[in-house]
Amino acid sequence: QASTYVPISQMPTVSIVFIFVDECLSVLIRSVVSIINTTPAELLKDIILVDDASQKIENGVRLEEELLIFEGIVKLVRHQERSGLMIARTTGAQHATGEVVVFLDSHIEATEGWAEPVLDRIAKNRKTVVQPNIPAIDFNNFELVKDVVDSPNAHAVMGGSAGT
Numbered sequence: 001q002a003s004t005y006v007p008i009s010q011m012p013t014v015s016i017v018f019i020f021v022d023e024c025l026s027v028l029i030r031s032v033v034s035i036i037n038t039t040p041a042e043l044l045k046d047i048i049l050v051d052d053a054s055q056k057i058e059n060g061v062r063l064e065e066e067l068l069i070f071e072g073i074v075k076l077v078r079h080q081e082r083s084g085l086m087i088a089r090t091t092g093a094q095h096a097t098g099e100v101v102v103f104l105d106s107h108i109e110a111t112e113g114w115a116e117p118v119l120d121r122i123a124k125n126r127k128t129v130v131q132p133n134i135p136a137i138d139f140n141n142f143e144l145v146k147d148v149v150d151s152p153n154a155h156a157v158m159g160g161s162a163g164t
Contacts (some may be wrong), residue, residue: 012099017092
């Protein structure tokens with residue numbers, strides 16, 4: 001099926017936006033690294049991390065230090081007060097420089113070949129809205145969950161708690 005994709009040179013560039021609040025630092029970095037490792041470099045313009053007023057200490061200076069290794073491709077934007085998902089997404093979009101903006105959960109792991117089908121469909125029809133199928137990271141054991149809805153721990157994967 002990959003042979004039916006438009007050439008990468010004809011695909012739009014992409015910015016990835018992660019919104020997070022008090023996300024586990026290792027999971028957030030894992031998400032960022034998976035995007036960098038699985039997205040063709042010529043397509044990935046930037047990764048925008050929008051911190052919607054985290055209270056966790058590790059999401060402060062330690063996060064900023066961790067991001068230095070990404071040499072500018074990852075941008076951190078902080079809200080001083082909690083503003084909610086939609087405003088945080090708007091903030092991320094305002095900082096994005098790619099032709100396409102993809103909003104992802106901050107606890108995912110992108111796999112090889114995730115970007116090409118998404119960007120191919122948009123290249124063929126700019127009015128297309130596409131949702132990538134990217135595995136989530138289970139909060140209980142940090143394993144990948146390929147089908148979040150059918151997971152026995154779906155409440156934990158989706159960020160809820162038992163009884164919600």
